[in-house]
Amino acid sequence: MDTLSYKTISANKATVTKEWVIVDATDQVLGRLGSKVAKLLRGKYKPNFTPHVDCGDNVIIINADKVKMTGSKWDKRVYLSYTGYPGGQREITPAQLQAKPNGDEKLLRKVIKGMLPKNKLGAQLLGNLYVYTGSEHKHEAQSPKLIDINVLK
Template sequence: MDTLSYKTISANKETAQKEWVVIDATDQVVGRLGSKVAKLLRGKYKASFTPHVDCGDNVIIINADKVKFTGNKWNDKVYLSYTGYPGGQREITPAALMKKPNGEEKLLKRVVKGMLPKNRLGAKLLGNLYVYAGSEHKHEAQSPKTIDINSLK
């Protein structure tokens, strides 16, 4: 058998098979949900995964206001940010973040962003994530399919 005839297929922007998926976040643990969503955004569940190409799916998360943390992480976990000025380190808990306007979106995007590559590709992949607090979303025209996040590894 001539093994030199096999070519490694590498996906590019034109040949990537991108889909729209809906995930219901009701009673899901934030970190476990975030890691599976990051894998979907990256395209790691696909056979045609290519590390340097956006070949992942567009993910819509609904019911983001019903997520949960294990233990007492709602009040004990601290997210740090820095303003760039001396003494400008800020900290916020997930409970305080959820009380802000669009807090559900900010919380889940922050969690998923930490699990994506820290480069231009990671920033582009984060743009493929759409988070909604209720059960309604505005992407019906894309005819997304609903998947069970618990069935993914």
């Protein structure tokens, strides 16, 4: 028996095939959309997934302003941050965050960032995410394909 034929093949930067995909966020629940997009960014839907390599796709999210939350999470959920000074704990609700300039993009990025690894790889993966409030985007040159996010598990 040849044991050398059972070697595990790991993807590296040269062997990774990255694609461009468009996700329509219209009437999608924020957390469920975020988890599926995080898996796309990470590359977990690909057969050659390698945990320490950026093998995910470049994801374009359109219609980010039409995302929804169930229940009363728009006003009751609280995101905390800390400035580093005494008494510097700040809190903001998703409705307040969305009301800011570019708030729809900030809200989706915040949710997806929390679902990615907390290291340099997570920061690199977050750079592959492009969020737009309307249905227009500036990545036609990459010829992205539209995928149905509801089909993914």
